[in-house]
Amino acid sequence: MKTPERIDLFEVDSSVDLPHGYYRLAKNSIWGSGYLPQIAILPSIPVHEPDYPYIVDRALFETIQDGDIGMYSGRNKLRVILSRLANHNTLLLTERCDNRCLFCSQPPKTREDSWLLESAEKALLDFNFSGTIGLSGGEPLLYGGSLIKKLKNVLSNCPETNFHILSNGRALKDSSFCRELAGIGHPGRIVLGVPVYGTSSDTHDSCVDSSNAFNETLIGLINAGNAGIPLEIRIIPTKLNHAELSGIIELVGRCISSVVQVSIMNLEPTGWAKRNWESLYLSPSRYQDDLIKAIQMGQSIGVKTVLFNYPLCHLPEDCRSQAVKSISDWKNFYPTECDDCLVKSICGGYFTSTGGERFDPPRRIA
Amino acid sequence: MKLLPFNFERIDQQKVIVTNIGGFNHVMKRDDLELLLTEPASIPASLRDELVSKLFLTEVPDYPAKKLALASAFGRKLIADLQFRPVFMFVPTLRCDHTCSYCQVARAPIDQPEFDMSEKDLKQAVSRMASISPPPYSIEIQGGEPLLRFDLIRKLYQLCEEQISDSQFSLVIATSLSLVNSEIIEWARDRKVTFSMSLDGTAKVHDRHRILASDSSHARAIAGAKLIIQELGPERLGFVTTITKEALSDPQGLIDAYTELGGAHMFVRPLSPYGFARKKGMGSYTLKEYFVFYRELLSLLKKRWEAGYEVTEHSLGVHVKRLQKPDYNGYADLKSPSGYGLNTILFNYDGRIFGSDEARMLQRVHPEIDFSLGAVSDPELNISNLSGAIIEGGINLDKPGCSTCAYQPFCGADPLQNISLFGEPVGHKAQSPFCEYHKTMFTIAVEYLYGSETDRQFIQELAR
Numbered sequence: 001m002k003t004p005e006r007i008d009l010f011e012v013d014s015s016v017d018l019p020h021g022y023y024r025l026a027k028n029s030i031w032g033s034g035y036l037p038q039i040a041i042l043p044s045i046p047v048h049e050p051d052y053p054y055i056v057d058r059a060l061f062e063t064i065q066d067g068d069i070g071m072y073s074g075r076n077k078l079r080v081i082l083s084r085l086a087n088h089n090t091l092l093l094t095e096r097c098d099n100r101c102l103f104c105s106q107p108p109k110t111r112e113d114s115w116l117l118e119s120a121e122k123a124l125l126d127f128n129f130s131g132t133i134g135l136s137g138g139e140p141l142l143y144g145g146s147l148i149k150k151l152k153n154v155l156s157n158c159p160e161t162n163f164h165i166l167s168n169g170r171a172l173k174d175s176s177f178c179r180e181l182a183g184i185g186h187p188g189r190i191v192l193g194v195p196v197y198g199t200s201s202d203t204h205d206s207c208v209d210s211s212n213a214f215n216e217t218l219i220g221l222i223n224a225g226n227a228g229i230p231l232e233i234r235i236i237p238t239k240l241n242h243a244e245l246s247g248i249i250e251l252v253g254r255c256i257s258s259v260v261q262v263s264i265m266n267l268e269p270t271g272w273a274k275r276n277w278e279s280l281y282l283s284p285s286r287y288q289d290d291l292i293k294a295i296q297m298g299q300s301i302g303v304k305t306v307l308f309n310y311p312l313c314h315l316p317e318d319c320r321s322q323a324v325k326s327i328s329d330w331k332n333f334y335p336t337e338c339d340d341c342l343v344k345s346i347c348g349g350y351f352t353s354t355g356g357e358r359f360d361p362p363r364r365i366a
Numbered sequence: 367m368k369l370l371p372f373n374f375e376r377i378d379q380q381k382v383i384v385t386n387i388g389g390f391n392h393v394m395k396r397d398d399l400e401l402l403l404t405e406p407a408s409i410p411a412s413l414r415d416e417l418v419s420k421l422f423l424t425e426v427p428d429y430p431a432k433k434l435a436l437a438s439a440f441g442r443k444l445i446a447d448l449q450f451r452p453v454f455m456f457v458p459t460l461r462c463d464h465t466c467s468y469c470q471v472a473r474a475p476i477d478q479p480e481f482d483m484s485e486k487d488l489k490q491a492v493s494r495m496a497s498i499s500p501p502p503y504s505i506e507i508q509g510g511e512p513l514l515r516f517d518l519i520r521k522l523y524q525l526c527e528e529q530i531s532d533s534q535f536s537l538v539i540a541t542s543l544s545l546v547n548s549e550i551i552e553w554a555r556d557r558k559v560t561f562s563m564s565l566d567g568t569a570k571v572h573d574r575h576r577i578l579a580s581d582s583s584h585a586r587a588i589a590g591a592k593l594i595i596q597e598l599g600p601e602r603l604g605f606v607t608t609i610t611k612e613a614l615s616d617p618q619g620l621i622d623a624y625t626e627l628g629g630a631h632m633f634v635r636p637l638s639p640y641g642f643a644r645k646k647g648m649g650s651y652t653l654k655e656y657f658v659f660y661r662e663l664l665s666l667l668k669k670r671w672e673a674g675y676e677v678t679e680h681s682l683g684v685h686v687k688r689l690q691k692p693d694y695n696g697y698a699d700l701k702s703p704s705g706y707g708l709n710t711i712l713f714n715y716d717g718r719i720f721g722s723d724e725a726r727m728l729q730r731v732h733p734e735i736d737f738s739l740g741a742v743s744d745p746e747l748n749i750s751n752l753s754g755a756i757i758e759g760g761i762n763l764d765k766p767g768c769s770t771c772a773y774q775p776f777c778g779a780d781p782l783q784n785i786s787l788f789g790e791p792v793g794h795k796a797q798s799p800f801c802e803y804h805k806t807m808f809t810i811a812v813e814y815l816y817g818s819e820t821d822r823q824f825i826q827e828l829a830r
Contacts, residue, residue, distance in 0.1 A: 199419035201428050215431035222438045247419030254388055254692045255421075255435040257442055300690040300826065 004352045006087075006329035008080045010060045014039065016053050020074035022081070022119040024126045027066040035122035036069070069123045082127045088328045090134035091120045093147070097139040099168045100209040101195075103236060103273035103280055108138055117143055121150040130160040132191075141171035145180070152184040162189045164232070169194040170213060172220030175227075182227035191260070192224055195234040199247040207240055218255075225257035233262045238280040242287040245294035253301040262298060264291070265326075266309035268351050269358040277358050288316040295319050311338075312347045313363040327351055337362045367406040367414075368429050370436055372422050374399060375772030375805075383812055385772045387763075388439030389692055390420035393816040439692065443775065446693045447701040448708070453504045454495045455712040455723060458483045458518040460510040463544055464583060467575045468610065468637055472730040473510050482515055487717035490742040492525040494719070498711060501534035506562075508723065510715070513545040516553075523557060538562050538604070543590030544578060551597050561594055562604040563587055565627070568619040571612045591627050600628055607634045609659065611651050617663035621670065633680040634663065636803065653802050661810065668824050679828050685804070685811040686829035688776035698722060700778045700804065704760030707739070707753075717742050721753065724782040731786070756781045759791025767795025773808040 024038045030052045040054040043061040060078065064070075069082035082089050093116055097108035124133065140147060154161060163185075169192070172178045181190070196217065198204035204214035225231055233252045237245060249262050267273055267281050284291065291307070295318070298305025307319060308326035315323055325348045334349040341347070343365070354360075372386040382399050385391040394402075394413060401409045406423055417423040421439075424432040460481040462473035474481035483491075495503060505526070507519055519539065526535045536558040543563045553559075565587065566572040572584040594603045605624065607613075613620060624632055636656045667677045687694040688701075698705025707721035718738040720726040729737045740748030749757075759781030762768040768779070780800045784793030795801045814825035 199415075200425060202425065212427075215428060218431045218435055222434055226438070226441075243415070244419065247416070250390070251419060251421075251435070254390060254442070255439040257438070302691045302693060 004330050005332045008330040010078045012055045012057050012076055012078045014055050018072050022123050023070050023072055025064050025068045025070045034126040036126050069127050090136050093117050093120055093135055093140040094138035096142055099213055102209055102276045103267055105268050105271040107271045124154045125157055128158045132162045132164050134164045136166040139168055140165055141167045148180055155185050155189055164191045164193055166193045169220035170216040172224045173216045175223045178223040178227050182229045191230045193232040193234055196248050198241050199244050199251050203241045221256045228258055230260045231258050235264050236267055239282050242290045245290045246297040249294055249297045253303040259303055262303055262305045263308050270353040283360055284314040291319050295322050312343055313365045368424055368426050370421050373770055373772045383772050385775055387775055388421055388436045389443055389775050392420055442692050446695045449695055450708050452709055452711045453506050455506045455508050457508050457715045458512050458515040460715045461514055462511040464542055465577045481715055483715045487742050491713035494742055496529050501530055503535040505537045507539045512539055513541050544586040546590035560602045565605045565607055565623055567613040567623050574612045575610050605629050609636050614655055614659045617659055617666055621666055630676040631678045635681055657806050671824050678830050683829035685807045686825055699780055702762040702778050704778045706756055706760050728782050728786055755791050765792055773805055777804055
């Protein structure tokens with residue numbers, strides 16, 4: 001494992017036996033009352049034993065801000081899941097999903113896990129963030145009406161919190177559910193990120209290893225766009241679909257309303273993508289013409305198109321200005337070869353999960 | 367496999383363009399089109415993928431969703447074309463110091479002040495503008511020669527400043543520049559005012575039809591242009607070119623005329639078949655002749671672009687944008703419904719309101735018919751039966767000749783031209799100069815867009 005740009009997982013000793021779950025992390029001492037239980041994070045062993053649960057960990061203390069949210073595993077491991085110092089914050093709402101994407105970074109499970117949604121609501125209320133928080137899964141929209149109820153509660157109590165929901169969009173084929181979702185936030189407070197992996201069932205359904213997914217997603221996107229929900233369309237190029245990039249952009253650009261961005265995302269070597277790496281991963285140099293065509297399509301049709309998760313040196317020169325430094329800091333790293341690179345500071349770098357045979361080394365640019 | 371509905375049109379002996387109501391388009395071999403219609407399963411795989419991606423062809427299980435996607439794409443285009451974002455045109459006077467042989471509006475003689483707008487009407491027009499649509503306001507001053515009544519333009523600007531919050535308005539003055547002087551320049555300096563001038567080509571070409579009694583129109587125009595560029599900057603001056611018979615033989619001369627003024631942004635149009643322009647036998651030409659010229663102009667512009675110069679040409683740019691961008695609705699002629707009343711509200715010198723510049727031109731030719739939307743003094747717009755028919759005629763989707771045309775999803779209609787030429791707003795598309803002009807422009811755009819990579823880059827740049 002490579003060292004990430006921000007560490008989010010800590011081995012800790014707590015003062016008492018804490019149950020597994022979400023906690024509000026208080027610096028120094030407990031204050032106020034919230035929806036989640038609190039733990040104090042202390043930089044050194046206190047002189048007087050406090051009457052509240054605490055963890056002594058200097059590194060953790062220095063990583064967090066008062067009011068960040070952590071998940072305690074119950075086995076002395078604490079992960080900071082909402083951090084005011086992080087470049088992105090994402091909450092996992094469920095591990096259940098109705099797609100089986102070959103490259104899923106969070107392989108789905110079937111067990112009931114709605115405690116994640118219950119805890120997420122409390123965490124979001126306590127965190128009361130000014131900015132956008134990602135909600136992902138699994139498939140968050142599988143919760144249907146109960147998700148809408150909880151999001152509505154957070155949106156009305158946290159006026160500066162906005163959401164980016166990552167969804168396969170299939171649930172939105174139900175247009176009344178779609179309108180209900182659109183109705184809970186002022187325009188722009190909820191953005192949906194929906195992957196489209198092909199221009200037909202043939203390709204898309206193979207990528208998500210599920211039948212009827214493409215048709216439901218396409219109808220869902222039409223509904224969501226018409227309901228005025230801003231949409232980010234996500235495409236992951238693989239050996240199966242790289243030739244369809246510009247076709248997907250034209251399809252969504254012409255047919256779907258409210259598309260604010262198309263994001264082309266480099267494959268992340270984690271979850272199922274690892275075991276399918278050989279059959280999926282294509283070095284960007286092998287499909288650079290498709291990338292160039294896709295960027296041109298975005299420009300000519302008037303849809304903002306960006307490239308996520310690509311080291312700049314893997315991209316053809318014409319496409320580099322579309323690249324975004326997008327990898328979350330807790331899973332982002334730069335190999336030593338990058339140390340002297342002049343564009344390192346604006347480059348997205350690599351996933352920490354990139355290693356061994358899945359490491360596509362940096363090239364020399366300029 | 368199953369076909370989705372589409373139209374097609376021949377590009378040349380070998381190639382056809384196919385398009386659908388969603389605005390997807392593709393150029394393919396005629397043989398492949400025949401195959402597509404008879405044995406869709408046997409067309410080459412790469413073409414099949416392209417046609418599937420563009421909603422011409424689909425696997426049967428995808429048909430319902432693809433059909434909905436096509437309808438959704440159509441809906442988006444329609445909503446974009448229905449947007450009410452008018453340019454507000456003001457005609458402070460119909461009088462003009464020029465007597466151009468192809469004048470479209472039948473200018474009024476310089477000594478007849480009854481062709482000027484009254485201050486009262488001007489005030490009411492500004493109030494109407496503010497009540498008709500929300501800011502920001504794009505205002506275009508037309509004529510006659512509007513600078514004959516510079517005092518009214520000043521007054522208009524002042525009224526806008528008083529009535530429109532945060533100065534959310536800007537002015538373009540369409541003028542021959544014959545009357546521009548230091549007083550006007552100083553006034554414009556710190557205001558949101560730009561100028562749009564006619565530039566027909568070399569001095570000889572320009573002066574052949576743009577006739578100024580006392581001087582060379584071209585010399586005055588160039589002097590005025592240089593003054594604006596020097597004092598206010600090149601971004602404050604735009605150009606419009608009307609191609610006359612004399613200009614046809616000299617596309618390089620036109621480029622030189624622009625270059626002399628440092629103008630990189632061309633806007634080139636054929637003579638309008640409107641109003642008096644058509645009737646005066648001032649040496650008209652056919653559109654075939656025009657396109658020989660225009661294609662030559664494009665190849666010269668391409669050489670210039672290849673040599674590293676910036677070049678744009680607005681007319682073809684509009685056709686390229688319509689082919690490519692589902693939300694582009696900025697050109698009144700190329701949208702369905704047409705821009706009549708949606709892209710233009712015109713306040714005429716006589717206090718009447720018109721839905722387009724062409725409507726007031728036609729009004730001059732047919733004084734016995736009321737083409738207006740009422741007067742500025744009326745409590746609300748008057749949509750007469752004639753205006754209703756004009757709006758209806760501006761929808762191309764269901765019109766004979768349009769409904770089967772491959773360019774219909776990108777094109778528009780000009781019901782006023784149809785009234786002028788055919789006596790009614792729909793017209794006979796096979797005989798329509800609007801149709802011939804725009805179909806040829808679309809064909810040229812498509813030839814470049816689907817041509818070599820250099821051609822594609824050039825046309826993309828030209829349309830910027």
